[in-house]
Amino acid sequence: MIRTPLRPLARILDARQKGENPDAIERENIRLRHEEMRDRARRRAEGRLLVLGLAFFCAFSVIGARMGHLAASEPAEPRASAAGAAIIAQRADIVDRRGRVLATNLDTYSLYAQPPQMIEPARAARELAQIFPDLNESDLLEDFTGKRKFLWIKKKLSPEQKQAVHDIGEPGLLFGPREMRLYPNGKLAAHILGGASFGREGVHAAEVIGVAGIEKQYDELLRDAARGGQPLELSLDLSVQAAAERVLHGGMRLMNAKGAAAVLMDVHTGEVISLVSLPDFDPNDRPRAPTEGNPSDSPLFNRAVQGVYELGSTFKIFAVAQAMELGLINPSTVIDTKGPLRWGKHRIRDFRNYGPELSATKVIVKSSNIGTARIAQMIGEERQQDFLRSIGMFEPTPLEIVEAAGGRPLLPPNWSELSTMTVSYGHGMSATPLHLAAGYAAIANGGMYVAPTVIKQDRPQYGPRVLSPDVAEASRQMLRKVVTEGTASFGDVPGYAVAGKTGTADKPKERGGGYYEDKVIATFASMFPAHDPKYVLVVTLDEPVETSGDEPRRTAGWTAVPVAAEMIRRVAPLLGLWPEIEPGNLADITLTSSE
Amino acid sequence: MTEMVYGAVPVRDGEPVLPKWWRTVDKWTMSCILILFGIGMLLALAASPPLAAKNGFDAFHYVERQAFFGGLALAAMLITSMMSPTLVRRLAVLGFVVAFVGMALLPFFGTDFGKGAVRWYSLGFAALQPSEFLKPGFVVAAAWMMAAAQDIHGPPGRLWSFGMTLVIVAMLVGQPDFGQAALVLFGWGVMWFVAGAPMLLLLVMAAGVVFVGTLAYNSSEHFARRIDGFLSPDVDPTTQLGYATNAIREGGFFGVGVGEGQVKWSLPDAHTDFIIAVAAEEYGLILVLVIISLYMGVVVRSLLRLMHERDPFIRLAGTGLAAMFGVQAMINMGVAVRLLPAKGMTLPFVSYGGSSLIAGGIAVGMLLAFTRTRPQGEIGDILRGGRGR
Numbered sequence: 001m002i003r004t005p006l007r008p009l010a011r012i013l014d015a016r017q018k019g020e021n022p023d024a025i026e027r028e029n030i031r032l033r034h035e036e037m038r039d040r041a042r043r044r045a046e047g048r049l050l051v052l053g054l055a056f057f058c059a060f061s062v063i064g065a066r067m068g069h070l071a072a073s074e075p076a077e078p079r080a081s082a083a084g085a086a087i088i089a090q091r092a093d094i095v096d097r098r099g100r101v102l103a104t105n106l107d108t109y110s111l112y113a114q115p116p117q118m119i120e121p122a123r124a125a126r127e128l129a130q131i132f133p134d135l136n137e138s139d140l141l142e143d144f145t146g147k148r149k150f151l152w153i154k155k156k157l158s159p160e161q162k163q164a165v166h167d168i169g170e171p172g173l174l175f176g177p178r179e180m181r182l183y184p185n186g187k188l189a190a191h192i193l194g195g196a197s198f199g200r201e202g203v204h205a206a207e208v209i210g211v212a213g214i215e216k217q218y219d220e221l222l223r224d225a226a227r228g229g230q231p232l233e234l235s236l237d238l239s240v241q242a243a244a245e246r247v248l249h250g251g252m253r254l255m256n257a258k259g260a261a262a263v264l265m266d267v268h269t270g271e272v273i274s275l276v277s278l279p280d281f282d283p284n285d286r287p288r289a290p291t292e293g294n295p296s297d298s299p300l301f302n303r304a305v306q307g308v309y310e311l312g313s314t315f316k317i318f319a320v321a322q323a324m325e326l327g328l329i330n331p332s333t334v335i336d337t338k339g340p341l342r343w344g345k346h347r348i349r350d351f352r353n354y355g356p357e358l359s360a361t362k363v364i365v366k367s368s369n370i371g372t373a374r375i376a377q378m379i380g381e382e383r384q385q386d387f388l389r390s391i392g393m394f395e396p397t398p399l400e401i402v403e404a405a406g407g408r409p410l411l412p413p414n415w416s417e418l419s420t421m422t423v424s425y426g427h428g429m430s431a432t433p434l435h436l437a438a439g440y441a442a443i444a445n446g447g448m449y450v451a452p453t454v455i456k457q458d459r460p461q462y463g464p465r466v467l468s469p470d471v472a473e474a475s476r477q478m479l480r481k482v483v484t485e486g487t488a489s490f491g492d493v494p495g496y497a498v499a500g501k502t503g504t505a506d507k508p509k510e511r512g513g514g515y516y517e518d519k520v521i522a523t524f525a526s527m528f529p530a531h532d533p534k535y536v537l538v539v540t541l542d543e544p545v546e547t548s549g550d551e552p553r554r555t556a557g558w559t560a561v562p563v564a565a566e567m568i569r570r571v572a573p574l575l576g577l578w579p580e581i582e583p584g585n586l587a588d589i590t591l592t593s594s595e
Numbered sequence: 596m597t598e599m600v601y602g603a604v605p606v607r608d609g610e611p612v613l614p615k616w617w618r619t620v621d622k623w624t625m626s627c628i629l630i631l632f633g634i635g636m637l638l639a640l641a642a643s644p645p646l647a648a649k650n651g652f653d654a655f656h657y658v659e660r661q662a663f664f665g666g667l668a669l670a671a672m673l674i675t676s677m678m679s680p681t682l683v684r685r686l687a688v689l690g691f692v693v694a695f696v697g698m699a700l701l702p703f704f705g706t707d708f709g710k711g712a713v714r715w716y717s718l719g720f721a722a723l724q725p726s727e728f729l730k731p732g733f734v735v736a737a738a739w740m741m742a743a744a745q746d747i748h749g750p751p752g753r754l755w756s757f758g759m760t761l762v763i764v765a766m767l768v769g770q771p772d773f774g775q776a777a778l779v780l781f782g783w784g785v786m787w788f789v790a791g792a793p794m795l796l797l798l799v800m801a802a803g804v805v806f807v808g809t810l811a812y813n814s815s816e817h818f819a820r821r822i823d824g825f826l827s828p829d830v831d832p833t834t835q836l837g838y839a840t841n842a843i844r845e846g847g848f849f850g851v852g853v854g855e856g857q858v859k860w861s862l863p864d865a866h867t868d869f870i871i872a873v874a875a876e877e878y879g880l881i882l883v884l885v886i887i888s889l890y891m892g893v894v895v896r897s898l899l900r901l902m903h904e905r906d907p908f909i910r911l912a913g914t915g916l917a918a919m920f921g922v923q924a925m926i927n928m929g930v931a932v933r934l935l936p937a938k939g940m941t942l943p944f945v946s947y948g949g950s951s952l953i954a955g956g957i958a959v960g961m962l963l964a965f966t967r968t969r970p971q972g973e974i975g976d977i978l979r980g981g982r983g984r
Contacts, residue, residue: 030747038907041745041791045910046902048789052914053898056921060891063925064884066932070843071880 006030091181091208092222093231094193094215096238097271097456103193103215103283105208106182109162109175111154112203115144118172128153128173131164144172155198155206156180176203181215183283189241191277191302192234192401192454195286211286212300213401214454233456235271240264243570244274251563252278252541255522259542261303261433262567263452267441267527267536268460270450272399273575275434277303294510305399306406308430309540312503312556314525315426316372320364321443321475322387323375325467331361331474335371343418348373351555364478365486367502369425376424381415384423390466391439391449393431398451407432426503433523437538440525443479444533447472480530487557491526491565495579496572498565499533500526502556507543519543522556524564534577539564616677619967624896627889628672628944628959632665634874634886635945642859642866642873643947657866657947664721664949668956675960676967680909683964684735690957691732697725698766712770726767726775727954730919731961733763734782738912741790745907753790756783774926774940778919785918786911825936838862839872839931843883850879866947868939871931886945887928893959894921900966913965916958 006029012022094103118124121144129137132154143151156178157165165173181196194213198206209223210216218232244262252260264274281287281299290298296307323329338356340347354366363371376384388394396408410430412419422428434452442449447467450460467475479499483491487502503523506515523540527533544559545552553559572579609615636658643657675683697716705713708722715722737756744752760783767776788797812819842858845851856876859865865873875883897917904910920943927942929935941948943955 034747037745037747038905041907042905042910044791045789045907048791049898049902049910049914052785052789052918053895056894056898056918056925057891059925060887060894060921063928063932063934064887066934067843067875067883067887067928068880070840070932071847071875071883073844 006033090223090225090229091179091196092224092227092229094222094234095231096234096236096241097273098237099231099233100238101184102189102234102236102238103181103183103196105179108178108180109157110152110178110201110206111157111162111165112150112152112174112176113144114150114172114174115146115148116172118144118170120170121145121172124168124170124173127168128165131161152201174203176206178206179208181208181284185238185242186284187280187282188238188245189236189275190280190283191305191403192236192275193283194401194403195283197286213283213403216402217400234454235266235269235273235456236275236454237273237574240571240574241274241276243574244567245276245278245280247567247570248276248539248563249278251539251566252544255541255544255546255559255563257541257544257559258297259303260563261307261538261540261542262564263304263433263437263536263538264567264571265437265441265452265536267444267450267533269457270438270441270453270461270463271457272434272452272454273535274571275304275454277301277305277307302401302403303540303542304433304538305397305401306403306432307540308407308410308432309521309523309542310427310430310505310508311433311436311523311525311540312426312505312521313367313369314436314501314503314523315424315429316364316367317443317475317479317501318387318391318439319372319376319379319384319424320360320478321467321471322384323360323379324471324474326379326383328378329360329375331359331478333360334358335360335363335368335374337363337368337371337374339370341370341373341421343421346418348421361478361481364501365481367482367487372424373421376420377417379420379424381417381420384420385415387466388423390464391442392451393429393435393439397432397434397438398453399434400454404434407434409435426505433538433540436523436525437536440527440536440538442466443472443475444527444536445472476527476530476533479527483526483530487555488524488526488561490557491524491561493528493565493568493572495581496528496568496577497530497580498526498528498568499530500524500537500561500564502561504555504557518552518554520554522554522560524556524560526564526568528568528572529577529580535575537564537568537571539567612677616967619969620676620963621896621900621966621968624893624966625676625963627892627896629669631886631889631893631944632669634882634889635870635947636661636665638870638874638945639866639947641854641856641877642870645859646866660949661947661952664952668944668952670956671953672956672960672963675957676963678964680906680912680965683961684739684908684912687732687735687961688739690728691736694725694729694732695763698729698763701725701770712772714770714772721949723950724954726770726772727951728957729763730775730779730782731916731954731958733759733779734786734915734919734958735912735961737783738786738908738915741786741911742906742908745790753787757787774938777938778923778926778940781922782915782919786915789914790907790911822936825933835862835864835869836930836933839869840933842869842872842876843932846876846879848880850875850877850882853877864939867941868927868946869931870942870946871928874945875931890921890924893917893962897962897966903971904965904969905971909965913962916962916965920955920958920962 006026007022011025015022015025091105093101095101115121122141125137125140125144128140129135162175183193192213194210194215196208196210196215199209200207210219214234215222221227222232244264248260248262260278262274262276263272265272279299287299289300295301301307334357336356337350337354337358339353340349348369350368350370354368358366358368358371393409394411397404412423412428419428438450438452446469447465449463449466451463476499479501480497482488482501483498488500491498491500503525505521507519507521508515521540521542522544523538525538527536539560541560541563545554546558639658639661644654647654647656701713704716706715706717707713708715714726715724737759740752740756743749760779763779764776767779812822838858838861842856854877856873858876859873862869862872871883871886874886894917897913901910901913904913923940923943926935926938926940930938941951
């Protein structure tokens, strides 16, 4: 485009010569350029105005078409329905191994208020306070007459409460449908189930989310609408769980213990049939997490899965079994048990003096710390750690509840030969009762590690082999002898051939610096029936004292073992185990006939 | 003759005011406005008795008020439409300054009538909303600045007007009144577009809006839920929107009959934001289509007339006024049919209102003044041999 300069020199000079005002030329040029610009702007504006007009025409047409479409459709009843992003409230049930309900949903209502719609706020507040004693009339009145437009009053209502609120007749009090999580069995299996609470809440529905236990671990799965409400089947057996809880609760009271835990586990499938931790709680009304005191004393604390304890002599069988597996000893190998055993400045003693030497079987039966420590010395640090790792003692248990990750075993910071010796009889290393049950299951099932699970399995686990079948068999015979002629004599249940090992460990002081003299963890790890074990049972009592004798007795043989025996007596028939008819004592008959 | 030659008797410049006005005013647009006002009265008869009953007045209390304010609005419209564009510009800019000051003083002297937003002055018998009067004045002032920017050696009017827009939008958002803020921003955008905004910049801005929207949708759950609620096909029938949708459906093509409608009893905003639902229920789709075509008629016809306008100021001011008028109607009706997310906005000239009706009358009067037939230099084009045409 050729543009004329505003003051073309030639014309200016020309004008000056003629005596004209050269500014007139500039003005003229500006005017021309202006006109040109305006024409251009007008042409552009014409196009754009046309576009704008068309856009308005289209927009109005769309609105008209939409109006016509709406007018042609059928009207809907003005009913309450969830709009927008609806909150999905369906949560799958949880059932036990026989399909009995452990957790389900119940339709209920929440109560909320819309103060602007209220007619008599004062009366509503007064009557609400009468219906719900935990509500404060003056607080309610303040909320109802203040600036708030909306407030929740109650998250769950019983049908009676709902009717009572309804009878107030206040239009500003409204009900929102809810699904609440119900645990019909109350405290049973509380630590496995955990609990649930409301997540996002709307007027029409609220999300139910798991807050602990299996509810939290499988939250996504339970809420997954694609599963079609298919229940989650657990390995627990409700009746066994109930019996175990009753017995353990009674045992805990009798033995004056402050806490107790029991784990019953299928040795082939790894299924946990029953898992009890006392004291317990009601998942329908889950208590708040404690803000002071020791969290491990809270009812929420799962002693069987989260509680790591020094489990004492129950560990001895691992050392002996491993030594047999390595071919270092056999059940009749004589072990030097002359005490005390000195290692550096440390001394290892036995509970009593068992003489200068014992066979390997007797080391287990008598529970000799010195004998086990000597065997552990033969094994050595490396191999001992490998074995313990192979039976899951170094990692938290893989149980499918969120709390399981908190049960990480405490290991010696640097694993010296002394550590090897103390760990062999269950000191210097802490693990959960569930760890112990999994370790004993490997001995019971013929030498294969099984991971504990709370989900129902339909076939046995064939985990990695950790012991040969012969060694497992020999270990079981030793454990059987502990019951028939050793420290666990109270554990003999007629017809069920119990095998097991006691363990009594002094509790370490919380602030470090040695062990308590008068506080112990008493454990009995058992399996039954001994010749072909089906189940492993671990019973742990926290600070038990048995006071029927002259002096208080705290050893597991006097505390944990009788409780476990009673539990087996009650639980084994429920599990479908037939008691074995034992042959009569032939020797006695012979004697009688010879008289 | 002698007196005329010597100037003793003033010479009338051209023809008398009224005949000239009648000859040059856009009668179609004016007819549309008058019919709309009539429909507004008709609907006030239908929609406002429930409100009057609720507030304890006579059944037709609000109809009388609507007639009174409507009369004032029509008078304002006629008077404004008789003014010359220059006079309109002068008065509008003055009015703009007054309204701006009034809006700035709202936080100190205004009242919120318990609605949570300080937008009004209480005059006892009526409420005054300065932002309603600000809108037409703003359009004229911004158009003036933009038109001045098109002159060589002119001021940077676009930048000034943009700054002014931002200040007003910020004040409106502070009230808070997001609807009016969006309307003001939109009016400025339309004028900028017609004044020759670069296409590339427009495209970049459109892309930016899409990007920010997507970002907000993905990052804010609240925002996403509102949009999802808007996009979801079913509406909760217990909300105002649900009642409105239902009323349109009940009405069908020919309506349930005069005075038979039910929705006005359940909707608190039946006489203002959801007046179209009342119309649809009682008179059916027919009346709704008539209303829509009337608004469309006003907007499209005004825009087409402005296409031939040579004066940039008149073109821009007229465009802004017409676009604001049309968009306000569009948003109101679009909300009722769920084409747009819920936003309270009145239907100009049809909804019940006091000061807003008068402000609307002034705005339409300005529009009529700007769209009057004027010599557009066609003779000059012909003489120059068709240049520019």
